Amino acid sequence: MLFNLFLVEMKxxxxxxxxxxxxxxxxxxxxxxxxxxxxxxxxxxxxxxxLNLDTDxxxxxxxxxxxxxxxxxxxxYVSTNYEQKLLxxxxxxxxxxxxxxxxxxxxxxxxxxxxxxSPVDLQVSTIMYRTFRSLLEDLNGSxxxxxxxxxxxxxxxxxxxxxxxxxxxxxxxxxxxxLVPIGVFLSTACVLLAIVSNTFQLDEQSRLTEIYITMNVxxxxxxxxxxxxxxxxxxxISLLAFLAFVFLNIPFDLTTTLNLIVLNALFHACxxxxxxxxxxxxxxxxxxxxxxxxxxxxxxGSVVPVSSMPLLLQGIARNYPLFLINYAxxxxxxxxxxxxxxxxxxxxxxxxxxxxxxxxxxxxxxxK
Numbered sequence: 001m002l003f004n005l006f007l008v009e010m011k012x013x014x015x016x017x018x019x020x021x022x023x024x025x026x027x028x029x030x031x032x033x034x035x036x037x038x039x040x041x042x043x044x045x046x047x048x049x050x051l052n053l054d055t056d057x058x059x060x061x062x063x064x065x066x067x068x069x070x071x072x073x074x075x076x077y078v079s080t081n082y083e084q085k086l087l088x089x090x091x092x093x094x095x096x097x098x099x100x101x102x103x104x105x106x107x108x109x110x111x112x113x114x115x116x117x118s119p120v121d122l123q124v125s126t127i128m129y130r131t132f133r134s135l136l137e138d139l140n141g142s143x144x145x146x147x148x149x150x151x152x153x154x155x156x157x158x159x160x161x162x163x164x165x166x167x168x169x170x171x172x173x174x175x176x177x178x179l180v181p182i183g184v185f186l187s188t189a190c191v192l193l194a195i196v197s198n199t200f201q202l203d204e205q206s207r208l209t210e211i212y213i214t215m216n217v218x219x220x221x222x223x224x225x226x227x228x229x230x231x232x233x234x235x236x237i238s239l240l241a242f243l244a245f246v247f248l249n250i251p252f253d254l255t256t257t258l259n260l261i262v263l264n265a266l267f268h269a270c271x272x273x274x275x276x277x278x279x280x281x282x283x284x285x286x287x288x289x290x291x292x293x294x295x296x297x298x299x300x301g302s303v304v305p306v307s308s309m310p311l312l313l314q315g316i317a318r319n320y321p322l323f324l325i326n327y328a329x330x331x332x333x334x335x336x337x338x339x340x341x342x343x344x345x346x347x348x349x350x351x352x353x354x355x356x357x358x359x360x361x362x363x364x365x366x367x368k
Contacts, residue, residue, distance in 0.1 A: 001217065005225035012202075013195065013233065022194045023237065027187035034182045034303050046092040046124055047307075049078035049085060056102040082116075087331070089120030089307045089314075093128055101162075111162040117169070119330035121305040123178040130173065133164040169334055171251050180250060181302035181326040183241040184261065189268045189300075189322055190293045192234045196272025197289035199226055200364045201282045212365065223361030227269050227354070234265030256332045256339065260325050263346050267321050270353035277360035302326050321349045 013019050078085065078094060085091045096114035104111045115132070117125030166173055203209045212222055238261040246252065275292065279285035298304050299313075299320040306317045317323050324346050328339030 002221050002225055002228075005217070005221060006228050008208075009199075009225055009229040010232070013229065019195050023191055023233070026191045026194060027183065027237065027241065030187040030190055030297075031179060031183055034179065034186075046128055047074045047076075047090065048128075049076055049082055049091045049094045050097065051078050051080065051082060051094055052097045053099050054097050054101040055099065083335075086116065086118040087120070087335075089118055092118050092121055092307065093125050105162075113162045113164050115164050115166045117166065117173060117334060119327060119334050120301065121307055122173075122330055122334075123302070124305050124307075126173045126175070126178050129164065129166060130175075136162055136164050171249065174250070176245065176248055177250050178302075180245055181300065181329060183245065184238050184257075185264045185322060185325055185329075186297065186300050186302055187241065188234045188238045188261075188264060189296050191237055192230055192265065192268040192272050193275070193289040193293045193296070195233075196226075196230045196269060197275040197279070197285040198282045199230075199273060200276045200361075201279065201285060209365065217365070219362035219365040220358060222365050223273070223358050226273055226361070227266070227357060230269035230272065231262070231265045234269055235262055238265060251333065253332045257329060259343070260329055263343070263350060264322070264325050267346065267350045267353060270350065270357040273357045274353065274360055277357070277364050296320075296322050299323055300326060319345070321346050 078091070082091070082094050086094060094116040096116065098112065098114060101111055101113075113136075115129050117129065171177060200209075203212075242252070242257060242261065271292065272289065275288045276285050279288060299317040299322065301317060301320075301323040306314055306323070309317060324342045328342040328346075331337045331339050331342070
């Protein structure tokens, strides 16, 4: 019976032109809006940490020059225990000045600064990295890094500027990479909220509810079939987006990403069913789905920087399921860290929403 109900729900959804239009158009619209927003990001207020590993006596002068490149009062020195500041979003990036930096600089040799981004607001870190790298490339060969300029403020050309690198994480800071959570997770969440939030209303309009009651369909089976159907649809949408990014050579941890895809689809399938269950008609369900989609857009952490929110909203965002899913992906991608703590919290949200979904779905079937 469960499989038959699953097939009925799947066929009804995929044969509905309106549903297909939403499935195809919403991901494109969400990504397009994100691209427009990213183009207007300002990083001048971003918080940057400087880790100086250079023990040369001249390093103090050198570090002063490096610090002067990063405008504003949001630049601070950090110790080697900087990782937690990146993980909690206190800093958007760390600039590491390696050992013998000053020695190589004063010898006219190629130098390198290491850029370490935060996984919290990776979109901001990406813009910072690419802008600073471009700046350093433009200064290459100019007198700016001539030691005589640094010491006595007069020039002598030919000294190379430092390169800015992110070690082996270059692809993670590409423009396409910051679109991954939007294309894979956020767009799927918006699609599911749009097509699932009126599922009970459509059943009632097409008299399927009456048929199921007449057939003595178990209310648990009825609701679970909907959860499985829309979780499958959401997972397929995310997988197609995931394959597109893989084709574009964006690095992923396969196991982590696939697990997060299923969790994201499952949670938002349950959430959409809950919205439908509490809505008296399709108009209210549509309004609720738009409102929740807007909240998800804001709190996902993939479009609006979490660090720019008021402290209260930051606390909400850091515990929002969609943010946790995006954050788990970034932690694995940037630091190769096990995101089990974030996944466990997401699973707890899924368990709660699943139970609520079953209860409300059962009440909806018996209402007639």
